[in-house]
Amino acid sequence: MNAKRLAVILLLNLVGAALFLSWYLPGNHGPWFGIDKSIFFWFNQHMATSHAFAFALAIANFRGFDAVSLLAMGLLYWSFWRRESPEGRRRMLAIGICMLLTAVILNQLGHLLPVQHSSPTLFFDNVWRVSELTGIPAKDASKDSFPGDHGMMLIIFACFMLRYFGIRAFLVALLIAVLFSLPRIMAGAHWFTDVAVGSLSVVLVGMSWWLITPASDLLVNWLYRTLPGKYKPGKTR
Structure with a gap:
């Protein structure tokens, strides 16, 4: 590994550590708490005054809706898959398995951080729950919400797209990550x-x-x- 790559790694680690410590060290999480609170109550009040918004939010946070985010990621991956040779598709399968293993392991490591707190719907009193407003069993609460599992998986996917498929794929994957992370935040x-x-x-990091x-x-x-399977290196077809 050359010095330039090492410098990039250390810079990203520094940014990651600084980001976490800017939230972790200050009392009551410093200015981050004000941002969190403002975002939560803005959406919480709007879901109470608009049934259509509450219904859409409930659907977006229904467990089955996670399949839509998987479909979006799958379609992006398929857009590269369909243009590959059989050998290239075999490599893409290897990349996909590597991605899944990475997501599982990094998610578990993330939960080793010395943080455990409830979602805003459980932290604040007298707030609206989208599941109660609509009767749809949507995910609108968590006893241990930090770090966000769903958001982490989506960001990891975007990182893999950048590493193996380029900047355009990354930008699309980043858009997917933002769009499908938002409903969990909006619902609290x-x-x-x-x-x-x-x-x-x-x-x-x-x-x-x-x-x-x-x-x-x-x-x-x-x-x-x-x-x-087929097209294994060294295997006679």
């Missing part, structure tokens, strides 16, 4: 900082060491060589 299942601080700081170093390539190449 997560604080804004669960994603903007928690998920992002973990990803900045963890993914920099994983994607900028040869580490992810080593796993992808190993999977490419060892996965069963």
Whole structure:
């Protein structure tokens, strides 16, 4: 690994650590709490005055709706898959498996942070819950919302798209991440900082060491060589 890459990794780690500490160290999370509170109550008041908004928010936070975010990511991935050769598709399968393993492991590591707090719908008294307003069993609360799992998975996907498919793929994936992270925040299942601080700081630190170093390539190449199926390197077709 050259000095330039190491400098980028250390810079991303510094940004990630500074982001987390700017929230973690100040009493009552400093100015972040005011931002969190303002965002939560703005959406909480609007869902109470607009049934259509509350209904749309309930649908977007229904567990089954997660399939829509998976579909969006899958369509972006498929847009590259369909243009690949059989060997290229085998490599994309290896990248996909590497991505899933990374997301699971990094999510578990993220929850080792010395933080545990409830979502704003459980933190504040006398607030509206979208599930109660609509009768739809939407996810609008969490006893341990930091860091945001859903947001972290989406950001990890965006990072992989940048590393293996380029800046345009990253920008589309980033748009997907923003669009599908917002409903949890809008419904109060997560604080804004669960994603903007928690998920992002973990990803900045963890993914920099994983994607900028040869580490992810080593796993992808190993999977490419060892996965069963057609077009395995060295296998007679």
